[in-house]
Amino acid sequence: MHIVTGGAGFIGSGFVYRLNQMGLDDILIVDNLGSTEKWKNLVNLRYRDYIHKDEFLAKLEKGFFPYVESVIHMGACSSTTEKDADYLMSNNFHYSKRLARFCRESSARFIYASSAATYGDGELGFNDDHATMTDLRPLNMYGYSKQLFDLWVKRKGLLDHVVGLKFFNVFGPNEYHKEDMQSVVRKAYFQIKETGRVRLFKSYHPQFGHGEQKRDFVYLKDCLEVMAWFLEKKDVNGIFNLGYGRARTWNDLAKAVFQAMDLEPEIEYMDMPETLRGKYQYYTCAPMDKLEQAGCPVAFHSLEDGVRDYVQNYLSRNDPYL
Known part of the structure; x- marks a missing residue:
């Protein structure tokens, strides 16, 4: 067993x-x-x-x-x-x-x-x-x-x-139930469907521009x-x-979602909650x-290939499950 x-x-x-x-x-x-x-x-x-x-x-x-x-x-x-x-x-x-x-x-x-x-x-x-x-x-x-x-x-x-x-x-299928802990790929897809744009956190670190924080x-x-x-x-x-x-930016991720949806990117930057600012990872690899x-x-x-598979074969088909 x-x-x-x-x-x-x-x-x-x-x-x-x-x-x-x-x-x-x-x-x-x-x-x-x-x-x-x-x-x-x-x-x-x-x-x-x-x-x-x-x-x-x-x-x-x-x-x-x-x-x-x-x-x-x-x-x-x-x-x-x-x-x-x-x-x-x-x-x-x-x-x-x-x-x-x-x-x-x-x-x-x-x-x-x-x-x-x-x-x-x-x-x-x-x-x-x-x-x-x-x-x-x-x-x-x-x-x-x-x-x-x-x-x-x-x-x-x-x-x-x-x-x-x-x-x-x-990120990937089967995560729909995770509420705030869902990947930004899934959140971005539904933001784009609803508003036409993606909202990302502003940066509060001088070495990283808005949306240029990096994740693996x-x-x-x-x-x-x-x-x-x-x-x-x-x-x-x-x-x-x-x-x-390889570390990629949140901007890269958002653009990959737009690309998978065959849309032009539109990204907006929002304030990060005070509770996160001192505990935020600006770079992981x-x-x-x-x-x-x-x-x-x-x-x-690759990020682009994974996002494309997730968006086109799961999210866009209203089927979040493997």
Whole structure:
């Protein structure tokens, strides 16, 4: 059995789709559907069962699920603006520790979501070398909760037994339920449909013009291919960056959406909320050398190609699901 936590969420449901493509459907989905619309991500998927995340850990540790081959741990609070630190400690840190211990004791493959938010403002770079992990200073509690687990994995000597993926700015199908945490690609598409223009944050850093703040944007489908490779490549372990490997501006992204919609760009710049200004990353870029040296053969979409596929084959067809 393969267990996917956060299996109804953005990356989690995408990976269940990828498992189905690989001919696998002995899958347990763990999530908290609540009153959200993310249940729709499950409709096209094949899986054995679903269980609420609050019931799952106790049953797992009591042996309710024998023969677990892998745990793909995408289930965590992904909101970078979440202020409940105790919730993040419980949901992102302690929950992950219990899963990791189970996988180590049962020899199950453990692949989990870390985050580029662990790198903070980028002053120390974005190197996924294990030796520099302890120096990182995240800018928000979300990033800190991810950093704590990365450091715990290192401290417990698990770096040679698990895979942690530091996702950068992922966009693609199955994200419609994420509200404010949706990618700017999706937000921009609907802004353009409604108003004919895209609104981006102004810059408050002298080295970056308005809309010239840079991010490493990576398409969901490429992330799923990398995850599938790690699932099968059990001798490759550690914490890896997962981005495209090149920083592009928000202006580039907005223009790519206009281009995919066959429209001329019209961009407007708005004030950034005061609460974000001191915690805003002006530049992220994922060095991908480590993944390449590990032998991962995935050929990534460019920003323009990924945006075009997402806009033309999903958003414009009113079908946000893989």
